[in-house]
């Protein structure tokens with residue numbers, strides 16, 4: 001019996017999907033607790049690539065119960081697209097459940113996401129434009145539509161009319177956009193509700209009972225620590241809590257259930273969207289990492305910004321998440337790059353060097369990364385099966401990351417396939 005959390009320690013896309021898929025082979029339940037289809041989690045198995053956005057990455061195992069918790073925001077149209085895509089590949093979704101409390105992304109949320117980004121001009125956040133922020137805004141304003149409403153036509157009609165009228169006013173009168181035909185929206189969403197109805201169940205109860213029965217549970221984080229609404233690079237963040245603590249709130253279980261917290265990092269750093277990125281490489285090495293690592297967004301296809309491993313941000317993640325271990329993916333991408341740099345601290349304009357990630361953007365602006373140079377490697381490591389098989393320079397790189405981040409590295413990814421993992 002164990003309840004394990006897997007979360008991102010950087011700015012997302014660390015390979016959480018891959019790690020969850022690997023660990024799900026030993027789990028009976030996989031739970032998503034926050035975020036929405038802004039996430040893009042890739043699983044590669046037997047040469048086939050699956051891109052998941054809302055459905056937990058445990059879905060490839062037919063006997064694994066996959067749960068979408070109350071803290072998730074769910075776009076029913078996209079969700080149904082994902083269901084259909086899995087069905088067409090012969091994957092069953094019979095073991096999938098959605099909490100009735102989860103909030104629904106309505107079409108005006110997506111429109112408002114786009115309009116507010118446009119309005120911000122060059123101060124935009126670079127969101128995925130999936131309506132995530134506006135949906136969480138309504139949730140906290142207490143005017144949101146939940147999955148329970150979606151599957152009850154009378155409630156949906158009532159709530160969608162009330163909130164939809166206000167949204168239309170904002171869209172047309174504030175932004176000069178086009179109003180939604182509310183009757184049409186309601187008609188369309190009633191149909192989505194019919195598809196979703198059989199999947200609705202109380203995820204808090206299901207998770208609690210599974211734990212009581214001694215089953216192994218994996219909580220699948222989406223986004224990442226530096227995108228957390230409070231502990232990330234605000235305002236260049238997402239609108240949820242992708243931290244380990246967010247898992248309990250987003251599922252409806254107590255923190256004492258959690259036995260193990262794994263943070264996933266890349267052996268370097270990437271970011272999509274805008275916002276600070278101290279170790280960003282705007283040069284040939286950055287381009288090489290992007291090309292070799294295939295660093296293009298799973299959800300939006302945008303090229304990811306790339307840079308050296310930043311031990312300051314990962315140490316920040318170790319602290320705010322209480323990590324028990326790190327999984328370092330994409331070590332293979334660093335082969336052939338020459339010497340490798342790792343950021344070990346930030347130097348401020350007064351000459352002092354800090355080790356803790358600054359709480360504000362203003363504080364961060366005053367910081368320049370301090371690098372340590374480590375020996376690189378040229379070998380192809382993609383078929384290495386255990387740590388000792390790795391070139392000595394690779395082993396030293398990982399050991400140094402452990403020291404700097406103050407957390408042991410329990411897994412090392414050497415390729416995208418579920419078999420390309422070294423466990424320690």
Ligand code: GDP
Nearest residue numbers: 013014015016017041042298330413414415416
């Ligand atoms: P997630 O959002 O954290 O689940 O990560 P994404 O799926 O968005 O992005 C990670 C990308 O890296 C995907 O294309 C994965 O297939 C790939 N990947 C994961 N681990 C490794 C690894 O160890 N090596 C290589 N080369 N690719 C990896």
Ligand code: IMO
Nearest residue numbers: 012013038039040126127128222223238272273
């Ligand atoms: P996974 O789970 C990387 C980023 C967006 C943008 C910011 C806010 O695949 O790691 P939002 O649409 O959430 O309002 O956008 O957050 N972002 C991600 N970046 N991986 C993700 O998810 C992300 N989800 C959101 O690019 O900068």
Ligand code: MG
Nearest residue numbers: 013040041298
């Ligand atoms: Mg991703």
